[in-house]
Amino acid sequence: MQLYTIGLDLGGTNIKTAIFDEQFQMMLERSDPTEASKGPSHVIAKMVIIIQDMLSQLNIDQSSIACMGMGIPGLLDPKEGISIFSPNFPGWEQIHVVDEMKRAFRFPVFIDNDVRVNLYGEWLFGAGAGCSNMVLLTLGTGLGSGIVVNGSVLYGQTSSAGEIGHMNMYREGRPCRCGSSGCLGRYVSAVGMVRTFVERLELGRESVIQEWVRQDFTSITAKMISEAYDLGDPLAVEVMHETGRLLGFGLSNTINLLNPELIVIGGGMSAAGDxxxxxxRTTIEQHSLKLSSQACRVVTAQLGAKAGMVGAAAYARKRMKE
Structure with missing residues (x-):
């Protein structure tokens, strides 16, 4: 009997879900609005309905599902299946996601952090295939990261390893929701880069983007900065390079500490490319240990929005084998 695996990537905006066959071919995928503002009970019920609908569409019975993996944002306990806290999900504290899923489904369910399931996807099927030591960064509204050391995903004592985004870059910098300030993610994420750009405009600098948004700075996006960069806009070029340089310093520290062979940049900001x-890359070359930096490549992710679904399913299969 053919056995299938479900991979679900829970995001602040969308729930992305896919069903894979035994050869890891994607049989069906879909994306649905998360509606996180309606609370955890609503989101969990919606995930159950999505999975039930997909099984019905493929005419697959629950007995044909080997397992399901779920990527959940925020802090969690993968072993117990508990989502401890997710900052972008109102009321999402101490939610026993696995128990909630077991009320509706008979197959095993496993959860992990959303960035780590992206890591599993890129490591096993994407840009990091074949690597034993790699780091994945997801650069979007924030900065998330996952780490593979000597062929094993790094978790740490509280499954919190890999928080490169909270590396302190400024002694007294921008406040961060973690409670500290000056964290790397507050500067090199899409939100961080836009804030840097707006701060320069408020100091009197000029950019073609001002005309595009009719002086409404709140509508400026990272994509606009990339487009202005391509037009040779001096401020866009300056801010893009400054953001890259600061990220380079953070990754220099990462390279010196972990000695990876590959750093994969994913998330929306990866669209900025070179x-x-x-x-x-220039900053890494200048400021990290020579032997380590020469052995490390920095590339963009390959799987895009599918990484979380693929990785969640791969993670579930791994947990089943264990």
Whole structure:
């Protein structure tokens, strides 16, 4: 009998779900609005309905599902199946996701952090295939990261290893929701880069983007900065390179500490490509240990939005084998 695996990637905006066959071919995928503002009970019920609908669409019975993996944002306990806290999900504290899923499904369910399931996807099927030592960064509204050391995903004592985004870059910098300030993610994420750009405009600098948004700075996006960069806009070029340079310093520390063979940049900001990565690579070359930096490549992710679904399913299969 053919056995299938479900991979679900819970995001602040969308729930992305896919069903895979035994050869890891994607049989069906879909994306649905998360509606996180309606609370955890609503989101969990919605995930159950999505999975039930997909099984019905493929005419697959629950007995044909080997397992399901779920990527959940925030702090969690993968062993117990508990989501401890997710900052972008109102009321999402101490939610026993696995128990909630077991009320509806008979197959095994496993959860992990959303960035780590992206890591599993890129490590096993994407840009990191074949690597034994790698780091994945997801650069979007924030900065998430996952780490593979000597062929094993790094978890740490509280499953919190890999918080590169909370590396302190400024003694007294921008406040961070973690309770500290000056964290790397507050500067090199899409939100961070836009804030840097707006701060320069408020100091009197000029950019073609001002005309695009009709002086409404709140509508400026990271994509606009990339587009202005391509037009040679001096402020866009300056901010892009400054963002890349700061990320390069953070990754220099990472390289010196972990000695990876590969750093994969994913998330929405990866679309900036070499506009951002030129400064990243140059800074790494200048400021990390020579032997380590020469052995490490910095590349963009390959799987895009599918990484979380693929990785969640791969993670579930791994847990089943264990």
């Amino acid at each position: 506009r951002l990565l030129y400064s990243v």
